[in-house]
Amino acid sequence: MAKVLVSDQLSPTAVQIFKDNGVEVDYLPDVGKDKDKLLEIIGQYDGLAIRSATKVTEKVIAAADNLRVIGRAGIGVDNVDIPAATSKGIIVMNTPFGNSITTAEHAITMMMALARQIPEADASTRASKWEKNRFMGVEVTNKTLGLIGCGNIGSIVANRAQGLQMKVIAYDPFLSPERAMELGVEKVELDELLARADFITLHTPLIDATRNILNAKTLAKTKKGVRIINCARGGLIDEAALKAALESGQVAGAALDVFEVEPANDNPLFLMPNVICTPHLGASTTEAQENVALQVAEQIAAYLNTGEITNALNFPSISAEEAPILTPFVKLAEVLGSFAGQLTETAVEGVSIEYQGDVANMNTKPMTAAALAGLLRPLLGDVNMVSAAAIAKDRGINVETVTREQTGAYENYIRVTVETERQKRGVAGTVFSKGLPRLIQVKGINMEAELSPHMLYITNEDKPGFIGRLGTLLGELDINIANFNLGRLEQGGDAIALLNVDSEITPEQLRRIAAIPGVVQAKALKF
Numbered sequence: 332m333a334k335v336l337v338s339d340q341l342s343p344t345a346v347q348i349f350k351d352n353g354v355e356v357d358y359l360p361d362v363g364k365d366k367d368k369l370l371e372i373i374g375q376y377d378g379l380a381i382r383s384a385t386k387v388t389e390k391v392i393a394a395a396d397n398l399r400v401i402g403r404a405g406i407g408v409d410n411v412d413i414p415a416a417t418s419k420g421i422i423v424m425n426t427p428f429g430n431s432i433t434t435a436e437h438a439i440t441m442m443m444a445l446a447r448q449i450p451e452a453d454a455s456t457r458a459s460k461w462e463k464n465r466f467m468g469v470e471v472t473n474k475t476l477g478l479i480g481c482g483n484i485g486s487i488v489a490n491r492a493q494g495l496q497m498k499v500i501a502y503d504p505f506l507s508p509e510r511a512m513e514l515g516v517e518k519v520e521l522d523e524l525l526a527r528a529d530f531i532t533l534h535t536p537l538i539d540a541t542r543n544i545l546n547a548k549t550l551a552k553t554k555k556g557v558r559i560i561n562c563a564r565g566g567l568i569d570e571a572a573l574k575a576a577l578e579s580g581q582v583a584g585a586a587l588d589v590f591e592v593e594p595a596n597d598n599p600l601f602l603m604p605n606v607i608c609t610p611h612l613g614a615s616t617t618e619a620q621e622n623v624a625l626q627v628a629e630q631i632a633a634y635l636n637t638g639e640i641t642n643a644l645n646f647p648s649i650s651a652e653e654a655p656i657l658t659p660f661v662k663l664a665e666v667l668g669s670f671a672g673q674l675t676e677t678a679v680e681g682v683s684i685e686y687q688g689d690v691a692n693m694n695t696k697p698m699t700a701a702a703l704a705g706l707l708r709p710l711l712g713d714v715n716m717v718s719a720a721a722i723a724k725d726r727g728i729n730v731e732t733v734t735r736e737q738t739g740a741y742e743n744y745i746r747v748t749v750e751t752e753r754q755k756r757g758v759a760g761t762v763f764s765k766g767l768p769r770l771i772q773v774k775g776i777n778m779e780a781e782l783s784p785h786m787l788y789i790t791n792e793d794k795p796g797f798i799g800r801l802g803t804l805l806g807e808l809d810i811n812i813a814n815f816n817l818g819r820l821e822q823g824g825d826a827i828a829l830l831n832v833d834s835e836i837t838p839e840q841l842r843r844i845a846a847i848p849g850v851v852q853a854k855a856l857k858f
Contacts (some may be wrong), residue, residue, distance in 0.1 A: 332353065332354070332355050333354050333355065333377040333378065333635040333636070334354070334355040334356070334357070334360065334375060334376050334377050334378070335349055335355070335356045335357070335378035335379070335380060335631060335632075335635070335677075336356075336357050336362070336373070336376040336378070336380070337353055337356060337357065337359065337378060337380045337381075338358065338359060338360065338362040338363035338369060338379065338380070338381055338384075338385045339360055339363045339380075339381050339382035339383070339385050339404075340382065340384075340741065341358070341360070341380060341382070341404060341627075341628075342614060342620075342621050342624040342625065343625045344571065344621070344624070344625060344835060345380070345624040345625050345627070345628040346358050346403075346628070346783035347643045348625060348628040348629055348632060349628055349632055350632075351532040351632070352369060352634065352723055354378070354631075354632050354634060354635055354843075356555070357376075359798070361571060362385075362386030362616075363381060363382075363384040363386075363389045364384055364385075366391075369385070370390065370391060370394050370459075373391055373394050373395045373398065373444060374394055374395060374397060375396055376395070376397060376398060376399065377398065377400070377635055378380070378398070378399065378400045378401075378402065378631045378634075378635055379395075379397050379398060379400070379402070380401070380402045380413075380628065380730075381401065381403055381404070381405065381410070382403070382404050382629055383405065383407065383410055384572070386410050387401055387410060387411040387412060387416070388412055388415075388586060389412045390413040392412060392415045392416055392421065393419075395419075395421070396696055397541075397817060398419075398421050399420075399421060399422065399634070399635065400421065400422040400423075400631055400634050400635065401416060401421060401422070401423045401424070402425075402426075402627040402630055402631040403423070403424065403425045403426070403627065403820070404422045404426060404623040404624045404626070404627040404804065405425065405426060405429070405430070405614065405623050406425055406426070406427050406430060406614075407425075407803070408423060408425055408644060409519040409705050411423055412644050413644060414680070415649050416645065417645045417646065419481060420518070422634060422639065422640060422643050422645065422646050423643065423644045423645045423646075424446075424627065424631070424634075424640075424642050424643050424644065425627075425631050425642055425644060426618075426622075426623040426626040426627050426630070426642060427642055427718065428483060429622040429623035429626050430613065430619045430622075430623065431483050431484050431487055431615035431620060432487060432618075432619070433613065433615070433616045433619035434484050434562055434563075434613035434614060435484050435485075435487035435488045435491060435616055435619065436491070436616075437562050437588060437609075437612060437613045438484075438488050438532050438534070438560055438562040438588075439488060439491045439492065439495075441560045441562060441586035441588065441607060441609070442471065442530055442532065442558070442560050442586065443471065444469070444478075444586060444607055445530075445558050445560065445584045445585070445586040445607055445735045446468050446469050446471050446530075446535065446558065447466070447468035447469075448466045448467045448468055448584075448730065449483050449607075450607050451466070451604060452466040452613050457768050459506060459845055462697060463563045463680065466570075467470060468478050469529075470505035471492075471495050471496075471497055471530070472496045472497070472531060473497070473498070474497055474498070474529040474531065475487075475497070475498045475499075475500060475527050475528050475530070476488075476497045476498070476499050476500070476528065476529070476530045476531075477499070477500050477501070477502070477524040477525070477527065477528030477531045477532070478499060478501040478502070478503070478532060478534060478625040479501075479502050479503075479521070479524070479531065479532070479533045479534065479535055479544060479545075479567075479840055480501075480502075480503055480533060480534035480535030480536075480541075480563065481501040481502075481503040481506045481511070481514065481516060481534070481727070482503070482505075482535075482722070482725070483532065483536045483594060483725065484563075484670045485501065485503070485532075485534035485535075486514050486725075488534060489501065489514050489515070489516050490514070493515055495821075497530075498517075499514075499515070499516045499517070500516060500517045500518075500519045500523075500524055500527060500528065500728045501514075501516045501518055501519070501524075502519055502520060502521045502524045502675065503518070503521075503535075503678075504517055504675075504677060504678055504710055504711050505676055505678060505679055505707070505711060505726050505728075506726065506727075506786075507592070507597075507678050507679070507680055507727035507728060508678070508752075509727045510725075510726055510727030513727070517579065518622075518678075520736050521544075522550070524553055525549060525553045526552060527554065527723065528552060528553070528554060528557060529554065529556075529557060529558070529786065530557070530558045530559075530560065531545075531553070531557055531558070531560070532559075532560040532561070532562070533545070533559075533561045533562075533564075533567050533568070534562075534563050534714025535563060535564075535565045535567065535712075536563075536564060536567070537563075537564035537567060537712065538709070538710070538711075539545065540709070540710060540711040541567055541712075542566055542567070543566070543567070543569040544567055544568075545559065545567065545568040545569065545571075545573065546563065546568075546569040546572050547572040547575065547576075547608070549650065550561075550572055550573065550576045550581060550582065551576075551581065551774075553576075553581065554581065555580070556580070556581075556582075556583040557581075557582055557583065557584050558582070558584045558585070558586075558833075559573070559582055559584075559585045560585070560586045561585075561586075561588065561589055562588040562589065562613045564589055565589040565590040565591045565592070565593060565595075566591050567589075568587075569599060569600070570591055570599070571592070571599075573585060573600065573707065574600055574603065575600055577600075577603050577606065578603075583605065584605040584606065584607075585600070585601065585605070585606045585607070586606070586607040586608075586609075587600065587606065587607070587608050587609075588608075588609045588610075588611055588612055589611055589613075593611060595608075595610070595667045602641075602656075606832070619688060628693070630642060634659075637815055642715070642718060643715060643716065644715045645715070646716070650770055656693065657693060657694060657697060658766070659762045659766035659767075660690055660693065660698055660700070660717075660745065660762060660767070661697050661698055661701045662744070662766075663698075663745055663760050663761070663762055663768035664684070664698040664699070664701040664702040664705070664745055664747070664762060665701040665702065665704060665705040665716075666760070666768050666782055666858055667702060667707060667745060667746075667758050667759070667760050667768075667770075667802050668701065668702035668703060668704065668705025668706035668707075668747055669705035669706070669709065669858060670705075670747075670758050670770070670773075670856065670858075671705075671706055671747050671749045671756060671757075671758050672707060672708065672709040672710065672749075672784050673709045673856050673857075674756065674852075674854055675706075675709075675710070675749055676751075677725070677751045677752045677753050678751060678752050679706070679728050679749055679750070679751055680727075680728065680750050680751060681728060681729040681730070681731065681749075681750040681753065682702075682703065682706060682723070682728060682730050682747065682749055682750070683731045683732075683733060683746075683747075683748040683750075684698070684699050684702050684728070684730070684731070684732050684733070684745065684746070684747055684750070685732075685733040685734075685735065685745065685746040685748070685749075686732070686733070686734045686735070686745055687734075687736070687737060687738065687739070687741075687743070687746075688735075688736070688737040688741065688743040688744060689733040689737075689742060689743050690743040690744070690745065691736070692734075695732060695734065696757045697716065697729050699730070699732055699795065700716040701716050702745070703716075703719035703722075703723050703730065704716045704718075704719040704738065706719075706747070706749065707719055707722060707854050730752070735804040741771065742761075742762045743761055743762060744760065744761040744771060745760060745761070746758070746759035746772070747759075756770060756774055757766070757772070757773075757774065757775065758770065758772065758773050758774075759771050759772040759773075759806070767781070768782055769781060769782070770782065770829070771795070772826075773818070773827055773829070774827065775788075775820065776818040776819060776820055776826075776827050777818055777838050778816050778817065778818030778826070778827065778829065779816070780831075781814060781831060782815040782831075782858050783813060783814075783831040783858065784857065784858055785831070785833070785834060785835050785836065785855070785856075785857060786829065786830060786831055786832065786834050786854075786855075786856040786857075786858070787810075787828075787829070787830040787832055787844070787854075787855060787856070788827070788828075788829055788851070788852075788854045788856055789801070789827065789828040789829075789830075789844070789850060789852065789853050789854075790825065790826070790827055790850075790851040790852045791827075791828060791849045791850050792823055792825075792826070792849045792851065793819045793821075793822065793825070793826040794849055795848070797826075797847075797848075797849045798817070798828070799851075800847050801828065801844070801847060804843065804847060805832075807829075808840050808843065810833075810834065810836065810840065811832060811833040812830055812831070812832060812833075813830075813831040813832060813833055814830065814831040815828070815830050816828070816830070816831075817829075825851075827830075833856070835857070836855040840852055841854075
């Protein structure tokens with residue numbers, strides 16, 4: 332019989348779920364805070380159910396001789412050493428959707444409180460001031476709500492806002508027109524959202540593309556008197572720029588549940604009279620905490636009893652027999668998806684994943700999941716191989732897989748083709764010796780290229796002198812080239828340069844590269 336340790340506070344109903352599923356369970360909610368005790372007993376257990384108090388360090392994982400799965404009741408897994416767990420073959424799961432309604436409701440609550448200045452009016456009244464004329468609010472009815480991010484939580488906010496008779500517009504590169512129509516929201520570009528929205532609420536992960544998405548430049552483009560709500564992630568808003576915009580009156584007010592530094596014990600925004608602050612309460616309701624506890628118990632029990640994997644952060648569904656053969660191709664599919672995802676700037680309408688040769692006869696499901704995860708992660712952040720398919724479906728992205736017999740020079744290859752509103756782009760690769768993935772074609776242009784942590788992708792006009800100009804500039808920028816790969820469709824036509832470089836390319840370096848005559852597109856890629 333499988334045995335699970337619950338080392339943090341968890342609902343008694345969740346504990347009963349383990350028992351009902353034939354899983355032995357020890358409920359020791361104080362062990363998570365006792366590192367020595369946890370190290371002493373963890374070797375007895377097949378599963379571990381936690382919240383945030385238990386720190387599953389590399390040392391704990393090393394002592395967990397029988398552990399097969401770690402389940403986090405909630406979204407964040409900062410307290411789990413995922414690489415260490417992965418290297419030991421331990422599945423790490425979370426419950427990413429259990430807090431969605433609660434977080435969406437908190438955003439709506441913050442918006443309403445901001446519109447009517449509820450916290451400040453409450454404090455004034457309790458101080459016996461009765462300043463009725465001071466607190467002139469605004470209605471939300473018939474106002475325009477701008478969503479930055481329209482995924483799971485954003486779509487719930489849209490639904491609630493429509494019930495308040497608000498007009499909802501959304502900026503989300505991965506929101507398809509069909510999905511926008513289904514939600515009843517108008518899809519717009521960011522600049523249009525900033526210019527039109529009376530209220531702006533953020534519902535996007537914190538990744539490179541969204542960090543400080545509201546900054547001095549973008550805040551200056553907003554409608555004067557806009558009100559801003561952030562219940563998503565600290566770091567989406569440049570707090571210094573927001574403070575300046577509040578002081579100037581460009582922004583009438585802000586309601587913040589998350590901050591750049593947390594716990595936020597000393598933040599200049601706390602001193603602003605037109606700012607509402609709460610201590611990261613987005614998931615803090617009785618119902619949400621109960622939901623994630625029940626979900627994590629069900630997920631762990633299902634995995635231990637049947638091998639079913641739900642919301643895994645570090646492993647696709649692969650049997651022990653398949654793993655040695657599939658793993659290199661899963662990695663290839665993920666990097667091909669990531670390559671395509673990092674080049675994609677508009678909404679994805681469809682994805683086609685083609686398997687040719689012997690790989691077409693393998694279990695392609697984990698490869699497809701890996702390709703989708705790689706594709707979606709650059710824009711959506713927290714996407715794993717298990718959740719990727721559901722997220723793609725929720726976004727209205729059509730996913731097609733094709734299997735073919737070998738027709739070309741390569742025994743096996745995988746091609747990922749992404750169709751957006753503007754274009755169709757394909758990237759293909761194969762697995763060479765030692766299981767290493769290798770690119771063999773980009774946008775129909777044949778080229779063989781190794782993948783490395785830092786790469787530079789350039790599309791350019793095929794004209795004399797370009798390579799010399801590029802090499803000279805990279806030397807001036809102190810960017811060391813490990814490999815330089817070139818390809819073109821025809822003489823004088825479209826060409827691609829794909830470079831392996833030794834260090835991360837900064838935004839300023841990329842700007843100078845993009846300014847070289849003949850460059851059509853320049854992208855810094857990370858793998």
